[in-house]
Amino acid sequence: MGTTVQCDIVSCEEQLFSGSVELVIASGESGDLGIAPGHAALMTSLKPGPVRVVKEGGEEEVFYVTGGYLEVQPNVVTVLSDTAQRADHIDEAAALEAKAEAEREFANLKGDMDYDRVALQLAEATARLRAVQYIRRK
Amino acid sequence: MAVGKEIRNQISSVKSTQKITSAMQMVAASKMRKAQERMSQGKPYAEKIRAVVSHLANATPEYHHLYLKDRDVKRVGYIVVSTDRGLCGGLNVNLFKKTLADMKTWADQEVEVDICAVGQKAISFFKSYGGNVVAAVSGLGEEPSAHELIGSIKVMLDAYDEGKIDRLYVVYNEFVTTMTQQAELHQLLPLKASGEEELQHHWDYIYEPDAKALLDGLLTRFIESQVYQGVVENAACEQAARMIAMKAATDNAGEMINELQLVYNKARQAAITQEISEIVSGAAAV
Numbered sequence: 309m310g311t312t313v314q315c316d317i318v319s320c321e322e323q324l325f326s327g328s329v330e331l332v333i334a335s336g337e338s339g340d341l342g343i344a345p346g347h348a349a350l351m352t353s354l355k356p357g358p359v360r361v362v363k364e365g366g367e368e369e370v371f372y373v374t375g376g377y378l379e380v381q382p383n384v385v386t387v388l389s390d391t392a393q394r395a396d397h398i399d400e401a402a403a404l405e406a407k408a409e410a411e412r413e414f415a416n417l418k419g420d421m422d423y424d425r426v427a428l429q430l431a432e433a434t435a436r437l438r439a440v441q442y443i444r445r446k
Numbered sequence: 447m448a449v450g451k452e453i454r455n456q457i458s459s460v461k462s463t464q465k466i467t468s469a470m471q472m473v474a475a476s477k478m479r480k481a482q483e484r485m486s487q488g489k490p491y492a493e494k495i496r497a498v499v500s501h502l503a504n505a506t507p508e509y510h511h512l513y514l515k516d517r518d519v520k521r522v523g524y525i526v527v528s529t530d531r532g533l534c535g536g537l538n539v540n541l542f543k544k545t546l547a548d549m550k551t552w553a554d555q556e557v558e559v560d561i562c563a564v565g566q567k568a569i570s571f572f573k574s575y576g577g578n579v580v581a582a583v584s585g586l587g588e589e590p591s592a593h594e595l596i597g598s599i600k601v602m603l604d605a606y607d608e609g610k611i612d613r614l615y616v617v618y619n620e621f622v623t624t625m626t627q628q629a630e631l632h633q634l635l636p637l638k639a640s641g642e643e644e645l646q647h648h649w650d651y652i653y654e655p656d657a658k659a660l661l662d663g664l665l666t667r668f669i670e671s672q673v674y675q676g677v678v679e680n681a682a683c684e685q686a687a688r689m690i691a692m693k694a695a696t697d698n699a700g701e702m703i704n705e706l707q708l709v710y711n712k713a714r715q716a717a718i719t720q721e722i723s724e725i726v727s728g729a730a731a732v
Contacts, residue, residue: 316494320592320671323490338655349505351498352654353663377664379498379651386494388667 319392331362358439370395407433464699471692478685492675509657523611527618528568535691544629618676619683627683
C-alpha cells in the first residue's frame, strides 16, 4: 500500500479538489474521522464542518462542507458534499454574524416549530467558524 | 408602380420573420453557453455519486436496500424530461419516439406504464397521446433548481417504495455536441451494478451511523442528482437545438427572399418592356 490515496471532493456546483493525499480528516455523523491510505471500505454521512486534506508533501488544505457523504474505497476517497467552500474563502465576520443570528433565534424560540431549522442553522454557522478558526491557528 | 405589389409585401413579411428568427438564434446561442456551463458544473458530482453507487451495487451488503433489489416487473415508471417551449427542431419528437418505442416493448409484455412528465411539451404530448401521467412539473425555466424537481421525483420514488412500480427509467436528451443531441434512456431503479470486475470477492462497507439511514439518504440523493443532471443537460440541448433550428430558418428565409426578389425583378422588367413597346408602337401609329 502506497503512502498516498486519490481523493476527490465534489459539491453540487463544482469539483473542489482532486489529487493524491496522505490524510483526510472529516467530521462524520458519529465523530471526526481520519482516513489514511489503506483504510477499510467505509461509508458515512457528514456533519457540517471542515474537511482537511494533507496533500502529498505535507501541505494542508481545508474545505468547509454543509453535510454530505464520504466514501472510502481501497484506492479512492470521495467526498460528496451538498455545498462546499474552500475554507479560506469563508468570510469570518459573516460566519460570526450568522452564528449570533442563529443563537438569537434560538433564544427567542417559541414552541418547537422551527427547532430543527434553527438548530441546523446554528450547527452550520458553528461549523463554518470552526473551519475558519482552524486556518487561523496555523 | 402597381406591378409586384403583392411580391413586395411578401418579401417584407419574410424579411421581418427572418429578423425574428435571427434574433432568436442569437438569444439561443448565448443561453446555450450558460446552460452548457451549468451542465459541466454539475457533471463531477453526478459522475462521482454514480461511481459511489455503482461500488455500492457491487458490494455484498448485510443490509439489502430496496433500491438494489431486482423485482418482477408488473409496472414501470418513466421520468420524461422535455422542454417547456417549442421551436427547437425535432428535439422533443425524437425523445418521445424513443420513449414510446421502449414503452411498446413493455406493453407487449403486458406491463403497465406510469409517467412523470417534466416540461410543458411532455405534459401536453402525453395528454393528447394518452398515458398514465402520475406527476408533472413544468416551468423550470433556464435555471432549473433541484428543489422544484424533488417533489415529482418523490412521487415516483414513493411509488417504487410501495411496490406500485418495479422499474424506473429516466429519458432525456444528451448533449453530444452543439450540432447533435441524442435521446437517452437510463434505468434508475433498481440500480445496476457496474461492469467492474476487479471487486469480485465479498466485501462490504463499514457504515456510520447505520446502513439503512445512510443508504436511504444516499440513494435518494443519487436519483435526484441523476434526474437533475438530466434536466440541466436537456436544457442545454434545448438551446442548442433551437439555435440550429433558428439558423436553418434564417437561412431559408434568406433563400426565399432571393427567389422572391428575382421574381419581382422579372415582373418589373416585363412591365417596363411592355410599357416601352406600347409607347413605341403608339408613336409609330401617329
